[in-house]
Amino acid sequence: MDYIIEMLHITKEFPGIIANDDITLQLKKGEIHALLGENGAGKSTLMSVLFGLYQPEKGVIKVRDKEAKITGPMDANTLGIGMVHQHFKLVENFTVLQNIVLGMETTKRGFLKMDDARKKVMELSEKYKLFVNPDALISDITVGMQQRVEILKMLYRDNEIMIFDEPTAVLTPQEIDELMQIMRDLVKEGKSILFITHKLNEIKAVADRCSVLRRGKYIGTVDVADTSAAEMSEMMVGRKVNLTVEKKQSSPGDVVLEIKDLSVEAKREGQKKKLVHDVSFHVSRGEIVCIAGIDGNGQTELIHAITGISDMSSGTVSINGEDMSKKSIRYKNTHGLSHIPEDRHKHGLVLEYNLAYNVILQEYFQPNFQSGTFLKNDKIYEYAEKLIKDYDIRSSEGPFTITRSMSGGNQQKAIVAREISKSPDILLAVQPTRGLDVGAIEYIHNQLIKQRDAGAAILLVSLELDEVMNLSDRILVMFEGEIVADLDPKSVTVQELGLYMAGAKKEGE
Amino acid sequence: MKQKSTKNYTGILSSIFAIVLGLIVGLIVLFFCNAQQALPGFATILTGAFTHGAKGVGQVFYYATPIILTGLSVGFAFKTGLFNIGTPGQFIVGGFGAVYVGILFTSLGPVHWIAALLTSVAFGALWGLVPGLLKAYFNVNEVIASIMMNYIGMYLVNWITKSYKPLFNNLRNESRNVAASANIPKMGLDKIFPGSSVNGGIIIAILVVILIWLILNKTTFGYELKAVGFNRDASKFAGIDEKKSIIFSMMIAGAIAGLAGGLLYLAGTGKHIEIKDVLPSEGFTGISVALLALNNPIGILFSGIFIAYLTAGGFYLQLFEFSTEIIDIIVAVIIYFSAFALMVKLLINKINGRKATISEQSREGGKKS
Numbered sequence: 001m002d003y004i005i006e007m008l009h010i011t012k013e014f015p016g017i018i019a020n021d022d023i024t025l026q027l028k029k030g031e032i033h034a035l036l037g038e039n040g041a042g043k044s045t046l047m048s049v050l051f052g053l054y055q056p057e058k059g060v061i062k063v064r065d066k067e068a069k070i071t072g073p074m075d076a077n078t079l080g081i082g083m084v085h086q087h088f089k090l091v092e093n094f095t096v097l098q099n100i101v102l103g104m105e106t107t108k109r110g111f112l113k114m115d116d117a118r119k120k121v122m123e124l125s126e127k128y129k130l131f132v133n134p135d136a137l138i139s140d141i142t143v144g145m146q147q148r149v150e151i152l153k154m155l156y157r158d159n160e161i162m163i164f165d166e167p168t169a170v171l172t173p174q175e176i177d178e179l180m181q182i183m184r185d186l187v188k189e190g191k192s193i194l195f196i197t198h199k200l201n202e203i204k205a206v207a208d209r210c211s212v213l214r215r216g217k218y219i220g221t222v223d224v225a226d227t228s229a230a231e232m233s234e235m236m237v238g239r240k241v242n243l244t245v246e247k248k249q250s251s252p253g254d255v256v257l258e259i260k261d262l263s264v265e266a267k268r269e270g271q272k273k274k275l276v277h278d279v280s281f282h283v284s285r286g287e288i289v290c291i292a293g294i295d296g297n298g299q300t301e302l303i304h305a306i307t308g309i310s311d312m313s314s315g316t317v318s319i320n321g322e323d324m325s326k327k328s329i330r331y332k333n334t335h336g337l338s339h340i341p342e343d344r345h346k347h348g349l350v351l352e353y354n355l356a357y358n359v360i361l362q363e364y365f366q367p368n369f370q371s372g373t374f375l376k377n378d379k380i381y382e383y384a385e386k387l388i389k390d391y392d393i394r395s396s397e398g399p400f401t402i403t404r405s406m407s408g409g410n411q412q413k414a415i416v417a418r419e420i421s422k423s424p425d426i427l428l429a430v431q432p433t434r435g436l437d438v439g440a441i442e443y444i445h446n447q448l449i450k451q452r453d454a455g456a457a458i459l460l461v462s463l464e465l466d467e468v469m470n471l472s473d474r475i476l477v478m479f480e481g482e483i484v485a486d487l488d489p490k491s492v493t494v495q496e497l498g499l500y501m502a503g504a505k506k507e508g509e
Numbered sequence: 510m511k512q513k514s515t516k517n518y519t520g521i522l523s524s525i526f527a528i529v530l531g532l533i534v535g536l537i538v539l540f541f542c543n544a545q546q547a548l549p550g551f552a553t554i555l556t557g558a559f560t561h562g563a564k565g566v567g568q569v570f571y572y573a574t575p576i577i578l579t580g581l582s583v584g585f586a587f588k589t590g591l592f593n594i595g596t597p598g599q600f601i602v603g604g605f606g607a608v609y610v611g612i613l614f615t616s617l618g619p620v621h622w623i624a625a626l627l628t629s630v631a632f633g634a635l636w637g638l639v640p641g642l643l644k645a646y647f648n649v650n651e652v653i654a655s656i657m658m659n660y661i662g663m664y665l666v667n668w669i670t671k672s673y674k675p676l677f678n679n680l681r682n683e684s685r686n687v688a689a690s691a692n693i694p695k696m697g698l699d700k701i702f703p704g705s706s707v708n709g710g711i712i713i714a715i716l717v718v719i720l721i722w723l724i725l726n727k728t729t730f731g732y733e734l735k736a737v738g739f740n741r742d743a744s745k746f747a748g749i750d751e752k753k754s755i756i757f758s759m760m761i762a763g764a765i766a767g768l769a770g771g772l773l774y775l776a777g778t779g780k781h782i783e784i785k786d787v788l789p790s791e792g793f794t795g796i797s798v799a800l801l802a803l804n805n806p807i808g809i810l811f812s813g814i815f816i817a818y819l820t821a822g823g824f825y826l827q828l829f830e831f832s833t834e835i836i837d838i839i840v841a842v843i844i845y846f847s848a849f850a851l852m853v854k855l856l857i858n859k860i861n862g863r864k865a866t867i868s869e870q871s872r873e874g875g876k877k878s
């Protein structure tokens with residue numbers, strides 16, 4: 001067979017853990033091969049082995065049927081292997097062209113000769129329809145364009161084998177479509193692509209074959225065309241996963257959260273624009289109301305105004321009938337409001353504190369955890385142990401783990417545990433599953449449903465249409481700071497929802 | 510609490526590493542200056558403090574008192590996410606407060622020294638309050654604000670001292686003696702260390718160290734302060750009044766540095782506020798003390814004593830025709846290597862925690878960030 005890369009029986013151990021256990025990965029020439037696995041399945045370790053950053057204990061790597069000893073990224077480069085990292089490696093204040101030639105500059109008597117390089121870059125850019133402006137500064141172009149620069153970098157180095165590490169995480173839907181097209185074009189020109197991801201629909205869209213890893217073990221390789229998304233997700237997670245959430249019919253009770261005529265004005269000078277414009281709605285016990293919309297249409301400002309992180313210009317926020325517009329954040333926190341924030345590192349956690357100190361972040365002053373002015377450490381660690389058990393938060397040192405060292409999914413679980421264990425009347429969940437893998441998403445969705453059924457009111461802000469359609473009992477669509485529609489998920493299609501979100505349609509039209 | 514104890518251990522180890530390297534460099538410097546006398550000179554640095562037995566030890570504690578406190582001021586602010594470079598200003602203003610009360614309020618009797626000390630605390634706190642307010646409400650960088658406060662403090666003290674007759678000794682261009690009742694009592698230390706300048710100040714300093722350690726590690730107040738220092742947004746989000754925390758942090762840091770000034774000028778050892786355009790060195794030494802101790806309050810106690818010990822030993826270097834500035838070089842080099850100490854600490858953690866960190870990394874898998 002004409003495999004261009006073969007990684008055979010790779011085993012890489014770290015003290016206490018086998019990161020890669022007898023993994024075989026074979027990349028055919030001219031195919032897009034997906035590498036699927038949850039966070040922590042060993043994908044990155046495997047790629048680090050391929051790039052010579054780690055030496056495997058067992059196994060061989062063959063490139064073009066010849067056994068290769070790869071001791072560092074330079075070796076990988078000479079073998080024609082290139083990679084687009086999840087976080088781009090670009091110099092912000094250099095131009096596109098300067099970034100592409102960086103490290104491979106053409107020179108004449110010590111002076112740069114950019115003309116040749118420019119010609120080559122433009123040819124490549126043309127050939128693969130990348131359309132980058134070679135003189136634009138990296139800091140001025142979009143993330144999607146930056147990614148194309150990374151692709152050009154590989155092309156400029158004549159790399160035959162291209163690795164994309166979670167390339168779609170940072171892109172908008174349109175950019176994702178364009179990237180998929182670029183990947184297809186690349187393969188047509190004889191390149192081979194290894195595509196690392198945990199998003200199944202992208203694999204279905206673009207990949208030929210898919211290898212699945214789970215907890216450091218090789219599960220199998222399948223032809224994408226013959227395998228359903230559900231089967232692949234089962235291979236990845238190791239059990240059946242409900243891609244749709246099962247829930248009972250909602251039975252809304254008393255109104256908990258009531259927003260009236262809430263407006264937020266832009267703070268920047270010279271701007272009179274209202275970021276949130278006369279928004280009114282309510283959320284009742286036992287229902288999940290979802291605010292859908294494209295990012296940047298005022299959702300963040302609305303939520304910050306409700307919680308009190310930033311001020312509103314006008315309007316009222318009441319919880320359980322009590323006007324909370326002028327109350328402090330702490331008052332709201334202790335009177336029925338819980339909030340899973342959008343940015344878990346900025347607002348959700350004190351990353352330098354350990355897990356126990358983070359789960360009491362809003363309750364350390366309660367008599368359970370404080371006597372006189374002293375912290376009751378015994379009680380705090382006891383409580384943290386309980387939450388760790390109840391919410392299955394995984395970490396290396398239990399309640400003593402510094403939260404920075406925990407995985408994203410477990411950090412989010414810690415926040416969810418903290419917010420839900422307060423048994424809130426109203427729970428604000430802002431993109432609660434962003435950046436998480438399938439297992440964690442399923443878990444968090446179930447927790448939200450459980451809270452709903454226990455009688456909490458839930459306001460969910462989400463950019464993922466699947467999540468919106470699956471979870472919500474009522475959908476509010478936000479567009480340019482206004483609520484443009486109040487929809488029933490059972491009687492609206494995704495396409496229709498998309499039109500409302502894009503502002504192409506308003507309710508009543 | 511097992512994890513915590515291993516971490517402390519590596520912290521101490523890395524500081525010792527810095528000290529050893531610093532001393533070696535000091536030895537090299539001695540060799541350069543005068544190779545024949547280098548070894549005896551070096552021995553003097555290490556043992557000089559004991560030359561006069563108990564008196565020498567007492568002297569070490571006397572030197573250590575103000576720098577332990579200025580170090581604590583810097584370290585405390587660091588722990589709460591603030592860089593208090595304003596210790597010299599807080600120190601001199603606090604010292605001035607103590608001297609003012611010490612000279613003028615002679616009718617207070619036995620509580621005179623306590624009132625003078627409290628004034629130094631209040632003045633220092635006031636000098637910390639200003640950068641705190643600016644930081645909390647206008648997001649002015651506390652480093653810049655406190656540097657400005659240093660100069661305002663120094664010149665203000667010079668000006669008031671010079672222009673107000675009862676305070677000023679114009680023969681020696683410095684402040685007058687404080688009343689005897691304002692001197693810090695010896696608290697029995699003169700019996701243990703006869704002939705030395707040591708007084709109750711060191712006991713007060715140790716008590717303050719313990720108090721700060723308690724606040725930082727055991728109280729909800731300290732929990733809030735540290736949370737704000739680590740992540741101001743998350744703290745605000747959790748309902749902590751983050752402005753109040755920043756202001757309190759700077760006030761407490763200022764108060765400690767002010768107390769340091771009070772304890773020095775009330776020591777009854779002939780220390781006066783001299784009218785010169787130089788910021789008191791005790792303030793900046795505090796930064797060294799805090800860095801060497803990696804901001805740990807208990808560590809600061811020991812690093813303060815250690816630096817005082819070197820200074821005391823260095824005094825005798827003159828016997829070998831070396832100048833005492835060599836001690837300053839050694840201390841500077843030690844601080845220089847304390848920066849490396851952070852690196853060494855990371856290295857030790859890496860070796861110790863290889864298991865933990867790497868398994869974590871590999872479990873992180875697809876998400877590298």
